[in-house]
Amino acid sequence: MTVFIMVAGVFTGAGVWQETAARLAEAGGEVHAVPLTGVGAGRPAPSVPVDLETHIADVIAVIDAVGPAPGGEIVLVGHDYGIHPVLGAADRRPQHVARIVYLDCGMPQNGVPALAAVPDRVLRAQLSDQAQHDPFKGELAPPSDGEWQCWGSTAGLSAAALERLTDLAAPQPLGTLLQPLRLTGAAAAVPSTGVLCTRNGVGIDLVQQRVDLGDPAMAALTDPQVAFFELPTGHWPMLSCPGALADVLLRAAAGEGRRLRPADASATPVHLRPFPLEVPEVPRDRRGHVDLYVPDAKGPRPAVVLVHGGPVPAGVLPTPRDWPSLVGHARLAAAEGVIGATLDHRLHDVGDFESAAADVTAAVELVRSDPRVDADRIALWFFSSGALLTADWLRHPPAWLRCLVTSYPLLAPPPDWGLTGSRFHPVRAVSQAGTLPLVLLRAGRETPEVAATVEAFVSAAKGCGAHLELVDVPNGHHGFETRDASEETRHALRHAMRSVANRLTGDAVSHTSLGG
Missing domain, CATH: 3.40.50.1820 (Alpha/Beta hydrolase fold, catalytic domain)
Known part of the structure; x- marks a missing residue:
């Protein structure tokens, strides 16, 4: 008994x-x-x-x-x-x-x-x-x-x-x-x-x-x-x-339950799997905690700043700015004629969002100060739980921010993270985004707890008339660009980057409704 x-x-x-x-x-x-x-x-x-x-x-x-x-x-x-x-x-x-x-x-x-x-x-x-x-x-x-x-x-x-x-x-x-x-x-x-x-x-x-x-x-x-x-x-x-x-x-x-598999040094972990698109081998230009991938084009160019999620344990190597997913997005941006920028920030624990937010702000200013960058044409692209950091930019979007993008985002803090009453709550902040264009890449096979925050954000955006474009990956999981190397994923990545580049360069872009 x-x-x-x-x-x-x-x-x-x-x-x-x-x-x-x-x-x-x-x-x-x-x-x-x-x-x-x-x-x-x-x-x-x-x-x-x-x-x-x-x-x-x-x-x-x-x-x-x-x-x-x-x-x-x-x-x-x-x-x-x-x-x-x-x-x-x-x-x-x-x-x-x-x-x-x-x-x-x-x-x-x-x-x-x-x-x-x-x-x-x-x-x-x-x-x-x-x-x-x-x-x-x-x-x-x-x-x-x-x-x-x-x-x-x-x-x-x-x-x-x-x-x-x-x-x-x-x-x-x-x-x-x-x-x-x-x-x-x-x-x-x-x-x-x-x-x-x-x-x-x-x-x-x-x-x-x-x-x-x-x-x-x-x-x-x-x-x-x-x-x-x-x-x-x-x-x-x-x-x-x-x-x-x-x-x-x-x-x-009775001893039942699911067991976790140990980290396998001989296997490629999900976050280090190859980017699913063929992208040009644009060289990396390292500036502090930021890497720039600059296209071969004349004059100052718009830039896409890519912000990783987390928490990522301190000491993990390679650091996120060298992960294939972030580098792949940056080189894809360069292929569209805009500068791709990756960065490392200090989101090592759920208590680190203040530090991470400060790191992102500093990285953005470093990018904007580079003479190769058009400081008045910047897009910010956030991944996973890094999307909680979008709240500051949604609440007070600067004139130079031409587009804000999220991939498989967490858009409201989980209750056990202790951030419920904090400023890091994009669902509450989106009503202040005004005319800022938003692009959301949504995974159809998202985890239920993350999917609930995405749906709450979409509903809030619809309620306040935000300019939101949805790019759906119906069969995609959280982290789909390294987990799901399918044509569906590749199409979504190309479409999203082209949409962002068009907004940055001023070319005409069709607006996808909140339903599609």
């Missing part, structure tokens, strides 16, 4: 597991939803300060009470903040734990407090300041109905479920967020399963992409003892889809 010991996330007590626990019990499991000290509606206030070690002790007490039952196994489930006390307990009782389930949460590291995983960056900074004074005093008030989105996606929650989440919520003792997690490494040997709630922003394919990029932090996830599941819902699956969650937990306990 499998014993499930489940620990809820920030502000939420054991009551949120009610339906999931019932279904696990119906399937023959023994279930314990851990009541954490100082958290949970109706629980008496503790007589001593509560910190992370208090909650680790709560979980250990349940493990010890269950004991190593003959023929049974313990599966620890940590949701959100709950993974911190789960890992702390597993580190102290590894011999009793058969599997750890990471339910829509990060991968806490030794010495790092749970505060690091709080999505709200402003709140995180405020609490970090408090930690310098008295980290064990006080508590954090729970969100109201309309504030939960700052802590994770509420997708899938009915109005009644959201109301219930608010009713069950309780203040979170600050010490639980501010005290660093201490691990000896013993829990690392315990098999684990990640359950990703894709409407909260991350799916298995995105994790695999990080592995393929050579991110050292992701390498451990390719261990055969690590498996993954996806749930197409928001951050609180125990309330939005308790039955599906129970099924996934049962399968996780």
Whole structure:
């Protein structure tokens, strides 16, 4: 018999597991939803300060009470903040734990407090300041109905479920967020399963992409003892889809799930596959963090500045400006008689958009200052999550910006990136684009979480009368220029670049409606 010991996330007590626990019990499991000290509606206030070690002790007490039952196994489930006390307990009782389930949460590291995983960056900074004074005093008030989105996606929650989440919520003792997690490494040997709630922003394919990029932090996830599941819902699956969650937990306990493939040094990773078009071998002219590909043409020429997505781990080689996709676009621009420019920016983590935006602005000014460039005729082309950086340019398009392009773009920040209230939100910014021509290359087989942001952007653009041209790649996946070397992809790339070049050179260009 499998014993499930489940620990809820920030502000939420054991009551949120009610339906999931019932279904696990119906399937023959023994279930314990851990009541954490100082958290949970109706629980008496503790007589001593509560910190992370208090909650680790709560979980250990349940493990010890269950004991190593003959023929049974313990599966620890940590949701959100709950993974911190789960890992702390597993580190102290590894011999009793058969599997750890990471339910829509990060991968806490030794010495790092749970505060690091709080999505709200402003709140995180405020609490970090408090930690310098008295980290064990006080508590954090729970969100109201309309504030939960700052802590994770509420997708899938009915109005009644959201109301219930608010009713069950309780203040979170600050010490639980501010005290660093201490691990000896013993829990690392315990098999684990990640359950990703894709409407909260991350799916298995995105994790695999990080592995393929050579991110050292992701390498451990390719261990055969690590498996993954996806749930197409928001951050609180125990309330939005308790039955599906129970099924996934049962399968996780049985060792099922998708495994990630290790980065293969002998194979060409997706981002380094060849560009699908034959393009001229225009030489590279390196200027700081910018490379120019200049056509053999007279006089100052318009330029297309190509902005990569991310996050791209620091230290990855080659850097994005040398990736075949970016170089291919730049040389394709040169073939159309305009200068192609690639650049590197510092989007190494989801907290780096401010730095990346500054890098892009500096790169654009460097390009415009080059005597070979017509500074009054510039196009900006953004890829993937780099498209979040378009918001600044949409909101205040300068006169020299003649066109803004996005390929398979992410156009609204995922809830778990902590950018919900930030300026990096193109869906909200497009209403201020005015007459700026926009070109969007849309992948027909886009991931659902990214596709939802594209459709929201298209709808917003239609509502405000923006000048948007859609270039569809019906059978294309995210990153189609290296993943889908088809005639459909080649046609879309040629069409989009020609459309951009025509807008830059002033030639007549037909406008594609918002429907096509």
